[in-house]
Amino acid sequence: MNLKRSIRGRATTHNPANRFENLSLAQDPEFLEGQEENRDVGPMTRFFKETARSIISHNDSPDVGLAATVNPYRGCEHGCIYCYARPTHEYLGFSAGLDFETKIVVKENAVQLLRQELSSKSWEPKVVGFSGVTDCYQPIERRLKLTRQCLEIFVQFRNPVVIITKNHLVTRDIDVLKELAVFQSVAVFISVTTLDENLSRVMEPRASIPTRRLEAIRELADAGIPTGVNVAPVVPGLTDHEMPAIIAAAVNAGAKFSGYVPLRLPFAVKDLFEEWLSRNFPDRKEKVLNRIRAIRGGKLNDPNFNSRMEGKGIFAEQIAQLFAVACRKSGVNEGFVPLSTENFRRVCTGQLELF
Numbered sequence: 592m593n594l595k596r597s598i599r600g601r602a603t604t605h606n607p608a609n610r611f612e613n614l615s616l617a618q619d620p621e622f623l624e625g626q627e628e629n630r631d632v633g634p635m636t637r638f639f640k641e642t643a644r645s646i647i648s649h650n651d652s653p654d655v656g657l658a659a660t661v662n663p664y665r666g667c668e669h670g671c672i673y674c675y676a677r678p679t680h681e682y683l684g685f686s687a688g689l690d691f692e693t694k695i696v697v698k699e700n701a702v703q704l705l706r707q708e709l710s711s712k713s714w715e716p717k718v719v720g721f722s723g724v725t726d727c728y729q730p731i732e733r734r735l736k737l738t739r740q741c742l743e744i745f746v747q748f749r750n751p752v753v754i755i756t757k758n759h760l761v762t763r764d765i766d767v768l769k770e771l772a773v774f775q776s777v778a779v780f781i782s783v784t785t786l787d788e789n790l791s792r793v794m795e796p797r798a799s800i801p802t803r804r805l806e807a808i809r810e811l812a813d814a815g816i817p818t819g820v821n822v823a824p825v826v827p828g829l830t831d832h833e834m835p836a837i838i839a840a841a842v843n844a845g846a847k848f849s850g851y852v853p854l855r856l857p858f859a860v861k862d863l864f865e866e867w868l869s870r871n872f873p874d875r876k877e878k879v880l881n882r883i884r885a886i887r888g889g890k891l892n893d894p895n896f897n898s899r900m901e902g903k904g905i906f907a908e909q910i911a912q913l914f915a916v917a918c919r920k921s922g923v924n925e926g927f928v929p930l931s932t933e934n935f936r937r938v939c940t941g942q943l944e945l946f
Contacts, residue, residue, distance in 0.1 A: 601693075602795070603867065606686035607859045611682070612681075638696075639695070640697055647705070648723065654899065657723060661719055661723075664697060665724075670798075677691045678860065687858065697737070702737065716750055718751045721753070721755065753778050754768075754778070755782060757782040774931065775929075775934075776934065778818070778819065780819045785837075786840060787833070790829075825910055826854045835913065848927065851910070851914050856883065
């Protein structure tokens with residue numbers, strides 16, 4: 592495998608071919624000769640505007656837990672090497688590699704669409720998840736505030752939401768989240784993959800560092816917002832041993848519920864993750880890959896419902912038992928906090944203009 596030097600602030604170093612495209616872009620090694628000083632300078636993040644047709648996505652997957660989700664952004668600048676959503680960028684003609692973290696598509700009409708869809712008589716109130724695909728609090732949200740504006744719409748309709756994020760930026764919107772909490776209509780999961788800051792920086796380079804995520808849990812909990820920890824993904828042979836410490840630290844910060852998901856490596860993510868291991872943890876590479884295969888039926892990915900979220904085999908069972916024991920010792924509940932749709936109110940577009 593021809594390894595490239597790491598790019599500062601990026602988890603991957605290249606763009607694998609798009610599985611839907613016949614053509615792909617490849618760098619000429621000869622062209623790079625004599626440019627050593629520029630090799631660690633990554634591509635700038637670019638943003639593309641999209642006029643979306645809808646903003647609430649629906650799915651009938653039996654193991655997701657959320658039938659409806661909102662994603663204001665496609666792609667994610669957090670750049671987590673393990674992100675299972677990377678292959679979704681291929682539907683846009685981009686690569687699951689560097690493109691995913693440097694070419695961010697912004698649904699500029701997300702707020703207007705959400706208002707229309709919740710106003711529709713066909714909308715049946717249900718829990719809606721934020722970050723079902725990419726993180727709704729990735730860095731660009733600080734400036735565009737699409738997630739915040741969408742949450743303000745949910746407040747007006749009193750429709751319940753679940754937020755999953757690994758960015759401390761979620762605390763910016765505590766004022767809005769508190770309004771939803773009044774009607775038992777919000778829960779926030781903070782994803783913590785590791786407590787090792789050095790590992791976090793190379794694995795999820797532009798997400799909040801672990802201490803900041805724990806601070807987010809504390810700030811949200813202190814504000815009376817139901818908050819939990821999501822130990823995800825659990826990387827067998829690399830981060831699985833940290834699960835008890837992560838849960839204990841999160842509970843100490845105020846987390847009241849918890850969940851976990853073993854690592855998933857669909858499509859191009861398999862090769863990206865393997866190359867990342869070769870660059871950063873060559874001594875652990877085979878152990879990690881073999882553990883992943885052990886919980887994924889001999890492969891690096893298992894796309895089947897239910898088993899894809901839990902894994903199978905002795906190592907998957909050990910992870911599940913470790914999680915259960917850690918939750919019991921820390922006194923935290925497993926799974927989602929119950930939310931209510933009883934206070935939902937349908938507000939027409941004209942009425943919204945009065946707020």
